[in-house]
Amino acid sequence: MHAGTFTGSNAMTVSFVIESLLNGLLIGGVYSLMAIGLTLIFGVMRVVNFAHGSLIMLGMYASYWTVTLFKIDPYLSILVSLGALFLIGASIQKFLINPILNAPEHNQLLLTLGVSLFMENFAVFVWSPDYRMMKTFYGEINFHIGDVSISLVRLLAFVFAMVLAGILYLILTRTDLGRAIRAASEEPIGAVLMGVNIRRIYIVTFGIGAACAGVSGAAITPFIPVYPYVGWLFVITAFVVVVLGGMGNMLGAFIGGLIIGLADSVGAMFLPGAMKSIISFSIFIIILLFKPTGLFGRGNG
């Protein structure tokens, strides 16, 4: 996930720092997309989706198996991930969360924890705990600008995340569906009175949130190994981003993702591998403690 390691002061050249920051920004775009899915689900249903990491993991497997079994291009497999995860997410909302909409919010949190446990360990059961690496010819390609080299797969992951975030923005602002989703988020009772089928909106919204997880998972599969617990690498990061941006705030999630991407790459420059996430965890704790509504919060936390 991060460029190089810190091997002494002579390695801290300007180009190395630029390269790290650029890579941080690129992965940050993917974090943004993960967090947008999570924050959308929270903003509309008030559900803290603990299963988001597992959905990312399923998106990665969906892409991996599509490429491995059908030999199609890894970037076409993003569409498979998108569709599969939309269906999985919609089913979770329809069959599990909709029936307990009126329960206290910690019950919904526990429910998604149960879903996460099930999906992760189901993956262990059917696909074994092994690490799998997708083989693509893209993986070897790098761009060079002076001493700075950028890998094509990371750039493409960033581009795909941005494109999907853009499409999602257009859907939410320009379509009837988007208007209904925003209405359900801001004024659920009013939306019901205006004839919005709120339960169906919830199903579609969870589907879209899960699809964001799926696409971001598929986009990183060319350079991140797939294994059942891989979601843990991202779920807490996604939570950090969401809390940083203000729970339910889409723009906040977008900017927060880029910030955390940069923070992670700085952490990787100075801390040993096992501890590099300590920086983003510390940011998480500090934000939770001092500004739980987030940097860009509207005070709806």
Place this chain on the structure above:
Amino acid sequence: MDKYLRRELSRKTWFAIIAILAGLHVLPWVFPGIQHIMIMIFLFTLMGQGWNVLGGYVGQFSFGHSLFFGLGAYVSSLLFIRLTLTPWIGIFFSCAAGIVLGCFIGFLSFRYGLRGPYFALIMLAFAEIFHMTATGWSWVGGALGISIPLKGNTPGLMQFVKKEPYYLISLWMMTGALYLAWRIERSRLGLYFLATREDVDAAEALGVNTFRAQMIAMAISAGLTAIGGTLYAQYLLYIDPDSTFGVVNSVEIMLRPIIGGPGTVLGPLLGSVLLTPLSEITRLAFQSYSGVYLMIYGVILILVIMFLPNGIMGIARKVVSTVLRRGY
């Protein structure tokens, strides 16, 4: 139900409790094969009760109780291997460390009224920071963890060749935790806990210091869980970051009271009696697929949340009150 019947019932209850406790004391000599599973049931009831004091009675769901479990296991083990301090004293340091850390996190969180998912996530984040630190710091054993040297049968160092002493220690500790929860439930403090859980603002308006109530619950909760961690480490004589601070342990600890019935004295025990054998057996049966028992946990958690939001105790209470009302 008249007064006489109530007194008669409570007397019967006391006889039943004493009979069960006495029975449990002879059980390992009658069925030696079930000692291990009973020890695990007791230890997880103890820690489940620790979670329950905060999560069940005060309503602050922690997603990171493995933090206190791991801290308890590491503090006593490090004191033992670095300073050869007997775990009998180390357990007090573990408990104290748990309380201090719990109060630190509690102070930071409850001061501004952090609740619900925010508190759950902050506990998770702290547990993960300790997890990463334990993995990356070689002085505490790094990723390999700590092996506690076995010195043969030395009761002074809480090391026994046979399992019976561990059985009795964990039985007494668990009984102590259940008794503590029972006393809390019947005290003024217990009422403050419930008021805080049901409605913080209303409780504050009625003069309950909810911050103080939450801090006390956090301290008791962290202390009990850390004691469980120490006993666990002494029983297995081996700990590593994943098996102590890992997320799975947080789930293991919280699932028992949730399934048994959060906010009840017997909930953690019921949950542990059900889940512990399930996890031990499925772990043995599907050794090559270690994920299976967690998959089952996931399904159980989903079903309990959807159909038994008050756990097994919720149903048990309904049945008992129906039976009593009909006067059988």
